Amino acid sequence: MSEQAERFKQAVLDAVVAGDASRLESALRRLSKCDGSAFLVVTKQLLNTEQMRSLSTMVSVGLVNSLPPFYYEDQVVYGAAYTDGVAFMVKDAHRSGVGIARDVVLPIVEQARAEYDAAVLLRVQALKAEIRELDSLLYGHSSADYKLINFGVCELLKGQALLLAAATGSQ
Known part of the structure; x- marks a missing residue:
């Protein structure tokens, strides 16, 4: 992924952490014009409400570098923060930032994908x-x-x- 795509991906995460839906929409549009595969991954992650609270890093080599950046709790999507779990090679996900309600995120992501x-x-x-x-x-x-x-x-x-x-x- 290019450096610019990484910046746009970070802008999506920053918008979610800040709870700013208009920034999320803008960041998704910029990412879509820069890197299609990164755009697809990020939009899928934004829509994934089934993320587990604890993730084993032993299952997949390099998982630490690819942990989902978003975390759902109580119908709100947040940025994800990870801490070491009680078990060996396990990371626990926690919410980070203000977050955006799922019913606000869903139409933004669907519109960006449709465009x-x-x-x-x-x-x-x-x-x-x-x-x-x-x-x-x-x-x-x-x-x-x-x-x-x-x-x-x-x-x-x-x-x-x-x-x-x-x-x-x-x-």
């Missing part, structure tokens, strides 16, 4: 026009092999169709 999904779908749909334009440009290339151009463009269009199907959930 992200729509933007990705538009990019995939626009890809077809880019491929067609590239096809037209290649036919003017001085040393073009037209059979290879046809094959390449056909494969690119198949790839675009597969991306479109994947983005829309079609099979």
